[in-house]
Amino acid sequence: MAVALSLALVVGIAELLNIVAAERRVARQYAAAVAEAGNLMEEIVSRPWDETSAEQVSSISLSPAASRRLPDAKLSVDSTEEEDGVRRIRVTIDWRTPSGGRHKPVRLVGWKFRQKEDRP
């Protein structure tokens, strides 16, 4: 009886630690995805107007560091013309979690305004 109780206790605690570690990994992956989305947005808004079209931004890829930290990550960058001289940029990143499912995507939206120097 005592042996069974001891085993149950040890297995229970080990399982608890395992769950906490997995949650911690997911939290760190989430932080990495948020940081990557922020960096990509900064990179896009610093580009010339002509290089922020939907075709141009769709070729953007994740940094090697983010690809390492986010297993099976998928990046999607959309650029839509909201009105003349204003583009809405949306960066979406999702990845595979340690449990095997896909994490809820991280989305960041920004706007690019055409400047005087961008006009032909």
Place this chain on the structure above:
Amino acid sequence: MTRRRGYSLVECLVAIALIAATFTAVAVATSGMYRACQRVGQESAVELELARLAAQLRADAHQAASVKLEVPADSSATPSTLSLVEDGGRSIDYKLRGGQVERVVRQRDTVGHRDGYRLPGTFAARWQVERDRPLALVSLILDPGPLGTSGTLGFEAFRVDAAVGLLRPARAAEEP
């Protein structure tokens, strides 16, 4: 018929061994949880510090009119400094000094404010400035140490990019 009036020595020893094993398991588990808790606390503190630095660097870069980077030949003696200069004569210097980033806000030559951000463990920090675009892109890059991680903490490379002049007041006024 003989009445049993206690426990045999073997029974007592088995009971003591089981109790000892239980206590040992609980002690090991508690110690592991304590160490894990400490590690998570340390990592959270570093992540918070880096997030604070990233937010501050972006806020300063977005308001700046220009950027200047000074990388000395001997970076161990003199820190490499990134200067963000705003339109009104205000400038903000970010100095990589040892294991921390020092931020100095100046109004012309007068220091108005100074604060610091501690970098994690054995990271090597460096600046990068890309000027081949309408808005210069400033990057603070933290590379992990020789072991690939920062000391006991499991951090990998960290990078924060910031577009210089994105929210500059003069630039906003020029918008079509």
